[in-house]
Amino acid sequence: MRRTHFPKAFTPDLGWADVTPKPLFMNRRALMAGGAAALAAGALPRAALAAWEDDWTGGEEIAASRFSTDEEPNSLDEITNYNNFFEFGTGKEDPARNADALTTEPWEITVDGLVENPGTYDLAELVGGLPLEERIYRLRCVEAWSMVIPWVGFELRTLLDRIGVRPEARFVGFETLVRPEEMPGQRRGILEWPYRDGLRLDEARNPLTIMATGLYREPLPNVNGAPIRLVVPWKYGFKSIKSIVRITLTEEQPVCTWNQQNPREYGFYSNVNPNVDHPRWSQATERRIGGGLFNSRQPTQMFNGYEEYVADLYAGMDLSEHF
Ligand SMILES: Nc1nc2c(c(=O)[nH]1)N[C@H]1C(S)=C(S)[C@@H](COP(=O)(O)O)O[C@H]1N2
Numbered sequence: 001m002r003r004t005h006f007p008k009a010f011t012p013d014l015g016w017a018d019v020t021p022k023p024l025f026m027n028r029r030a031l032m033a034g035g036a037a038a039l040a041a042g043a044l045p046r047a048a049l050a051a052w053e054d055d056w057t058g059g060e061e062i063a064a065s066r067f068s069t070d071e072e073p074n075s076l077d078e079i080t081n082y083n084n085f086f087e088f089g090t091g092k093e094d095p096a097r098n099a100d101a102l103t104t105e106p107w108e109i110t111v112d113g114l115v116e117n118p119g120t121y122d123l124a125e126l127v128g129g130l131p132l133e134e135r136i137y138r139l140r141c142v143e144a145w146s147m148v149i150p151w152v153g154f155e156l157r158t159l160l161d162r163i164g165v166r167p168e169a170r171f172v173g174f175e176t177l178v179r180p181e182e183m184p185g186q187r188r189g190i191l192e193w194p195y196r197d198g199l200r201l202d203e204a205r206n207p208l209t210i211m212a213t214g215l216y217r218e219p220l221p222n223v224n225g226a227p228i229r230l231v232v233p234w235k236y237g238f239k240s241i242k243s244i245v246r247i248t249l250t251e252e253q254p255v256c257t258w259n260q261q262n263p264r265e266y267g268f269y270s271n272v273n274p275n276v277d278h279p280r281w282s283q284a285t286e287r288r289i290g291g292g293l294f295n296s297r298q299p300t301q302m303f304n305g306y307e308e309y310v311a312d313l314y315a316g317m318d319l320s321e322h323f
């Protein structure tokens with residue numbers, strides 16, 4: 001089903017009213033353009049969307065967050081030249097070489113499964129008006145390196161509310177674009193495409209879980225998963241799936257690419273945990289990219305340092321069994 005507008009019940013013009021009490025998240029220009037134009041048109045109009053998109057380039061008016069780390073972020077250069085994005089090759093520098101060729105406009109996302117408002121939406125229609133924040137998060141790759149990245153995005157739960165999750169749903173799954181013409185890694189059988197990952201619904205609704213659309217207050221670079229990717233900072237990086245084109249709500253645990261590939265090495269949960277080693281290497285420490293030769297090795301933190309916000313999600317679970 002192809003939708004060009006949201007059903008009335010959650011037209012984005014309601015979204016603009018909702019953000020009014022939170023002017024910190026939106027610059028004034030965007031609010032005024034949105035408000036005035038929404039009255040005239042009755043739906044989130046182009047001008048308002050453009051203003052909202054401006055917001056992630058609007059710099060200082062995007063709110064800081066209490067969830068941000070005060071650790072020094074990695075440089076944009078580091079964040080965009082040392083990547084895992086197997087659709088563009090397996091080398092850390094392959095994405096920087098190949099990902100610029102990806103066309104990210106137009107971009108459609110299919111929403112299906114146990115939702116009130118299934119359909120295929122233009123990206124701006126799906127996410128326009130959701131409140132953006134800067135989130136400076138640690139990123140811990142399962143390969144035992146780490147970075148600090150200043151994302152801009154919105155909480156996934158705000159999008160889940162917009163698409164209307166049905167009560168039977170227990171998980172949310174995501175898929176990355178398949179476009180071998182622009183993704184050279186997909187012309188080889190490196191992984192089973194599309195790249196897929198997913199979360200339990202309570203993990204997805206945790207306020208730390210964001211959909212990132214920007215980085216360093218600029219639109220998301222292609223190498224980092226433009227135009228929109230998941231960021232789950234307490235889990236190994238591979239859970240944070242890039243360049244998303246499909247969101248599916250399910251009763252059953254969704255297939256996750258790395259878990260499917262090698263369930264002994266990559267669990268469905270994949271929470272960062274210094275006490276549960278990868279079968280082939282220790283997870284006790286990590287190498288901070290850009291940390292210098294002698295200064296870069298540091299202890300891995302439980303849940304990547306986000307324990308106070310997420311430990312409750314796993315109360316009573318044996319974390320070495322449910323790894
Ligand atoms: N579609 C897709 N998403 C992906 C990957 C990938 O290969 N394909 N790699 C994952 C891994 S292993 C990591 S560590 C992070 C890296 O994110 P970054 O390049 O923005 O730092 O993206 C994750 N998301």
Ligand SMILES: [Mo]
Pocket residue numbers: 084140141142143236237238
């Ligand atoms: Mo990773």
